[in-house]
Amino acid sequence: xxxxxxxxxxxxxxxxxxxxxxxxxxxxxxxxxxxxxxxxxxxxxxxxxxxxxxxxxxxxxxxxxxxxxxxxxxxxxxxxxxxxxxxxxxxxxxxxxxxxxxxxxxxxxxxxxxxxxxxxxxxxxxxxxxxxxxxxxxxxxxxxxxxxxxxxxxxxxxxxxxxxxxxxxxxxxxxxxxxxxxxxxxxxxxxxxxxxxxxxxxxxxxxxxxxxxxxxxxxxxxxxxxxxxxxxxxxxxxxxxxxxxxxxxxxxxxxxxxxxxxxxxxxxxxxxxxxxxxxxxxxxxxxxxxxxxxxxxxxxxxxxxxxxxxxxxxxxxxxxxxxxxxxxxxxxxxxxxxxxxxxxxxxxxxxxxxxxxxxxxxxxxxxxxxxxxxxxxxxxxxxxxxxxxxxxxxxxxxxxxxxxxxxxxxxxxxxxxxxxxxxxxxxxxxxxxxxxxxxxxxxxxxxxxxxxxxxxxxxxxxxxxxxxxxxxxxxxxxxxxxxxxxxxxxxxxxxxxxxxxxxxxxxxxxxxxxxxxxxxxxxxxxxxxxxxxxxxxxxxxxxxxxxxxxxxxxxxxxxxxxxxxxxxxxxxxxxxxxxxxxxxxxxxxxxxxxxxxxxxxxxxxxxxxxxxxxxxxxxxxxxxxxxxxxxxxxxxxxxxxxxxxxxxxxxxxxxxxxxxxxxxxxxxxxxxxxxxxxxxxxxxxxxxxxxxxxxxxxxxxxxxxxxxxxxxxxxxxxxxxxxxxxxxxxxxxxxxxxxxxxxxxxxxxxxxxxxxxxxxxxxxxxxxxxxxxxxxxxxxxxxxxxxxxxxxxxxxxxxxxxxxxxxxxxxxxxxxxx
Numbered sequence: 001x002x003x004x005x006x007x008x009x010x011x012x013x014x015x016x017x018x019x020x021x022x023x024x025x026x027x028x029x030x031x032x033x034x035x036x037x038x039x040x041x042x043x044x045x046x047x048x049x050x051x052x053x054x055x056x057x058x059x060x061x062x063x064x065x066x067x068x069x070x071x072x073x074x075x076x077x078x079x080x081x082x083x084x085x086x087x088x089x090x091x092x093x094x095x096x097x098x099x100x101x102x103x104x105x106x107x108x109x110x111x112x113x114x115x116x117x118x119x120x121x122x123x124x125x126x127x128x129x130x131x132x133x134x135x136x137x138x139x140x141x142x143x144x145x146x147x148x149x150x151x152x153x154x155x156x157x158x159x160x161x162x163x164x165x166x167x168x169x170x171x172x173x174x175x176x177x178x179x180x181x182x183x184x185x186x187x188x189x190x191x192x193x194x195x196x197x198x199x200x201x202x203x204x205x206x207x208x209x210x211x212x213x214x215x216x217x218x219x220x221x222x223x224x225x226x227x228x229x230x231x232x233x234x235x236x237x238x239x240x241x242x243x244x245x246x247x248x249x250x251x252x253x254x255x256x257x258x259x260x261x262x263x264x265x266x267x268x269x270x271x272x273x274x275x276x277x278x279x280x281x282x283x284x285x286x287x288x289x290x291x292x293x294x295x296x297x298x299x300x301x302x303x304x305x306x307x308x309x310x311x312x313x314x315x316x317x318x319x320x321x322x323x324x325x326x327x328x329x330x331x332x333x334x335x336x337x338x339x340x341x342x343x344x345x346x347x348x349x350x351x352x353x354x355x356x357x358x359x360x361x362x363x364x365x366x367x368x369x370x371x372x373x374x375x376x377x378x379x380x381x382x383x384x385x386x387x388x389x390x391x392x393x394x395x396x397x398x399x400x401x402x403x404x405x406x407x408x409x410x411x412x413x414x415x416x417x418x419x420x421x422x423x424x425x426x427x428x429x430x431x432x433x434x435x436x437x438x439x440x441x442x443x444x445x446x447x448x449x450x451x452x453x454x455x456x457x458x459x460x461x462x463x464x465x466x467x468x469x470x471x472x473x474x475x476x477x478x479x480x481x482x483x484x485x486x487x488x489x490x491x492x493x494x495x496x497x498x499x500x501x502x503x504x505x506x507x508x509x510x511x512x513x514x515x516x517x518x519x520x521x522x523x524x525x526x527x528x529x530x531x532x533x534x535x536x537x538x539x540x541x542x543x544x545x546x547x548x549x550x551x552x553x554x555x556x557x558x559x560x561x562x563x564x565x566x567x568x569x570x571x572x573x574x575x576x577x578x579x580x581x582x583x584x585x586x587x588x589x590x591x592x593x594x595x596x597x598x599x600x601x602x603x604x605x606x607x608x609x610x611x612x613x614x615x616x617x618x619x620x621x622x623x624x625x626x627x628x629x630x631x632x633x634x635x636x637x638x639x640x641x642x643x644x645x646x647x648x649x650x651x652x653x654x655x656x657x658x659x660x661x662x663x664x665x666x667x668x669x670x671x672x673x674x675x676x677x678x679x680x681x682x683x684x685x686x687x688x689x690x691x692x693x694x695x696x697x698x699x700x701x702x703x704x705x706x707x708x709x710x711x712x713x714x715x716x717x718x719x720x721x722x723x724x725x726x727x728x729x730x731x732x733x734x735x736x737x738x739x740x741x742x743x744x745x746x747x748x749x750x751x752x753x754x755x756x757x758x759x760x761x762x763x764x765x766x767x768x769x770x771x772x773x774x775x776x777x778x779x780x781x782x783x784x785x786x787x788x789x790x791x792x793x794x795x796x797x798x799x800x801x802x803x804x805x806x807x808x809x810x811x812x813x814x815x816x817x818x
Contacts, residue, residue: 019126026135027117033373034113034142038106038149042098043387043395047089047151049424049440051101052431053080054090063251069427071415071435072469073444081256084191085153099392101151108155112162113142116332119166120339122347123173129355130343132362137342139369141335144286146376146388148328153193158332160189165202165312165333168236172206172228179239186246194259196247198329201315203240207233209308226308268449269442271794272420275325287320287327294334297341309337399425400475400503402556407434407473407505410516415471417455422475422503437471447803454796459488472508478528487528495521500556501590504528524548527560531593534564538571563590566597575605592622599630608637625651625658633664641668652684659688694723698730701737710740728757732764739771747771762791766801 056068063080067073080086092100120134148154163178163185170176189196206228213227228236250256270276279287294313298306313334320330346358376383379390389395396402400422407413413433418426423439438444438452455462456476465471474494479485489496489506495513497520498505504527507513524544526533534545546568552561566581578601585594599614615631628651635644648665651658662685669678697720704713717734721727735750748771754764769784785801792798 019128019131022128022131023126026131027114029370030113030117030135030138030142031110033139033377034149035106035110036377037142037146037373038109039102039390039392040149041389041391041393041395042101042151043389043398044150044152045398045421045424046440047101047424048428050082050086050089050151050153051093052424052428053083054086054088054093055428056431057083057087058090058094067443069431069435070423070437070439070444071471072437072448076443079443081194081250081252081259082153082192083251084188085156085193089151098394102392105149105151105155108159109149112145112155112158112332113138115159115162115166116141116336119162119169119336122340122343125343125347129346129359129362132359132366133342133346134339136362136365136369137335137339139366139373141331143369143372143376143383144290144331145328147385153195154328156189156192157195157198158328160185160192161199161202161329162332162336164199165336168202168206171236172226172232179235182239183242183246186243187249190247190250190256194256197257198316198319199243200240202312203236203243205308205311206236207240209311210236212307226306266446268446268453270323272449272453276323278322279320279324279327284324284327287317287324287330290327290330290334291317291321293338297338300341300345313337398502400477402500403475403498403503403505404429406498406555407475410520412473412507412513412516414473415469417452417465417471417474417476419475419477419503420452422477426475437465437469450799450803454799456488457486457796459491459493462488462491463493466508472510472513474504474506476504476506477502478504490526496526497521498555499527499552499560500558501560522548522552525552525564527552527564530560530590531564531567535567535571538568542568542572559585559590559594563594563597566594566601570597570601570604573604575601579605592618596627596630599634603634603637608634612638612640619647623650625655625661628654629658629661629664632661632668636664636668636671641671644668645672656684657688657691659685659692662688690723694720694727694730697723698727698733701730701733705733705737705740708740710737713737714741726757728754728761729763731757732761732767735764735767735771739767739774744771744774748775760791762788765791766797 052069056064057080063078063083065078067076067078089101089104092104096103116138117134120138122130145158148158164182167176167178167182171179186196186199189199210228210233213224214230214233217224217227247257248254279285281288294317298309298313313330316326316330316333319326346355346362372383375381376388377390379385379388386397387395389397404426413430415435416426416437418436418438420438420442421440423436424441426434426436427439438449442449444452451461451465455465456479474489476489479487488494489504493509494506495509495517496504497507497516499522507517509517524537524541525548537545546565549561549565549568552558553565562581562584566578566585569575569581570578579598582594582598582601585591595614595618599611599618602608602614603611612631612634615627615634619627619631628647632644632648632651635641635647645665645668648661648668652661652665655661662681666678666681666685669675669681697716701713701716701720704710704716714734714737717730717737720730721734724730731750731754735747735754738744738747738750748768751764751768751771754761755768758764765784765788769781769788772778772781772784782805785805789798789801
């Protein structure tokens with residue numbers, strides 16, 4: 001039978017029965033795949049918060065009178081809009097442990113795919129190609145939502161939203177009565193997750209789109225495909241009213257509708273929680289790909305006036321492109337619509353060649369999707385993800401479990417300062433013996449959110465928090481490698497007593513903890529600084545550094561410790577020992593440092609060929625200028641000048657100011673007989689050298705400014721600007737130095753010159769605002785402070801500016817006193 005001609009009406013024939021059986025098999029495949037992908041070890045930090053809260057509600061037989069877990073909010077009323085999900089999750093745990101919790105997750109994932117399968121069916125189109133199209137599209141959707149198959153209410157949201165859309169479509173196209181279940185479903189939704197607003201979008205799309213279609217139909221005097229009847233619109237409107245009323249059946253009434261709006265307007269949440277930040281088109285391309293596919297499908301179906309589809313999808317496109325967290329919702333909404341659109345397109349093909357071609361594409365797409373799911377299930381290839389370990393149990397790779405065991409052994413209980421996303425795990429594991437300062441809900445006073453966020457960088461702020469809340473222990477994650485942030489815990493008031501690949505434990509210097517500090521303090525090793533914190537100190541302290549690293553390895557099989565020990569042995573000339581240590585590194589960010597260490601060890605040992613092999617693997621994964629330069633340099637030592645020049649050119653294009661590249665590249669071109677090319681690089685080399693010298697003067701100026709030697713700092717910056725007059729950051733820094741010297745006119749001129757080169761330079765707007773404050777021009781100062789906040793909203797400085805701007809202006813007497 002030809003594509004598009006086999007219909008469900010032929011179900012009585014052998015072919016019709018075969019297609020019906022095939023449809024059931026496809027549905028089973030999707031449900032089984034979703035269930036299997038849901039069988040992963042618990043790793044999501046919020047899962048522990050939900051389990052802890054569910055346990056607390058069960059223990060109390062209702063809501064606790066006050067917030068139980070985080071000590072700063074102990075006096076606040078209990079606030080929990082996801083209580084029903086938490087009870088279900090904890091009851092699962094109480095029944096069957098961690099395995100039962102994972103089964104609940106897997107079952108919800110399977111239910112989502114079953115609903116999407118039913119919604120993806122285009123009435124009357126049930127041929128083999130349609131089944132393959134639907135299967136391929138929905139398996140692709142499953143891969144997109146895989147990161148959200150976690151123990152969170154998000155899974156329930158997928159179920160509620162997909163069923164709402166399916167029920168509306170089934171009613172409009174087949175008269176199904178599933179629509180009448182939606183008010184009861186909404187009662188559950190209102191107590192599982194405060195996201196009911198998104199559940200209203202399908203109703204608005206049907207009612208708004210239906211009215212537009214009826215208007216178009218009336219104006220044109222013709223029938224519009226898919227236009228709902230007046231009776232249907234009235235029914236949908238009545239059910240929508242019941243759904244709105246059902247949304248209020250929760251402990252918080254209308255307030256349950258507002259959390260999404262509060263999160264959207266919260267600078268702290270949008271800047272500090274990564275999943276609430278916009279997706280990057282390079283790093284997270286899928287929301288953009290899905291948007292493009294849906295746009296193409298809607299444009300292709302323009303003759304059918306897909307108003308309802310546009311109104312349905314558009315809000316979720318906006319959500320997905322505004323925050324990474326909502327990409328999965330777009331996939332759930334878009335997948336059935338895309339599948340139906342592709343099936344409709346296939347049905348319109350009349351050419352036999354076109355039909356066969358599309359059938360082959362559909363089959364290839366489905367097989368590719370199945371192969372991708374298999375790779376995801378075994379967690380390998382492009383779908384390898386250390387957060388998605390298959391099986392039952394707990395994934396401890398991202399939990400501070402070993403650090404907490406250390407605290408157990410040391411007998412340390414009570415209040416702890418902790419990294420935001422670990423608070424729920426501490427509450428689940430240790431409440432009431434240990435209390436975190438914050439958990440995954442961030443339910444503390446708004447001002448305190450910022451204080452906790454920046455206390456790690458500001459020792460004065462940390463001491464203020466410590467004095468207010470009396471905590472003597474800090475359990476924190478490693479700082480981001482790409483951010484050179486100060487570490488307030490490196491102050492004399494705190495001692496590092498434990499570290500592994502996940503967490504660091506600092507304790508306050510006190511009489512009670514003096515014995516522990518004497519025994520366990522790390523005085524020579526600072527793992528937060530990585531190799532840079534160890535290698536420069538080796539000439540005078542190699543023995544103590546190595547002893548402390550080995551002590552850490554005696555407590556935990558730390559990849560960071562193996563990496564650092566590898567560099568210690570490398571610097572000592574023990575190349576084979578260094579290679580052994582580097583080879584023991586597994587995962588985490590240290591894998592890059594270890595790979596470089598392996599290459600360096602082989603090179604110094606005299607095996608440059610093996611060093612080249614390691615550098616090649618590094619460049620394939622991390623093609624940074626320094627990696628490309630190292631590979632190019634190593635290749636010149638084995639006579640591979642052509643390949644060396646290729647990699648060195650890539651490094652130069654990435655960073656034209658990387659001066660070290662030029663001599664090696666010019667040498668390679670000379671050896672290749674391309675002296676003309678080598679000579680052409682001479683000017684670029686001279687420019688790079690000048691810029692390098694200019695940057696060294698900038699670094700010296702920053703050091704001098706910290707020492708408040710402003711005259712010497714100004715001299716360094718002026719020298720730097722003679723070498724590189726278009727350095728906007730150096731101009732702005734010179735303006736700050738002039739401000740400290742009281743040279744206000746010069747400070748204004750330098751900051752304006754910096755903005756002339758780079759209008760989006762945040763530090764120049766901040767510096768100019770400070771000058772205007774000193775000049776007594778609060779209006780101009782506020783204008784530039786506000787521009788600064790738009791450019792750099794999440795920094796510690798931005799927090800201080802925002803706090804200052806929120807203060808009421810001084811009265812006349814206060815102003816005169818100032």
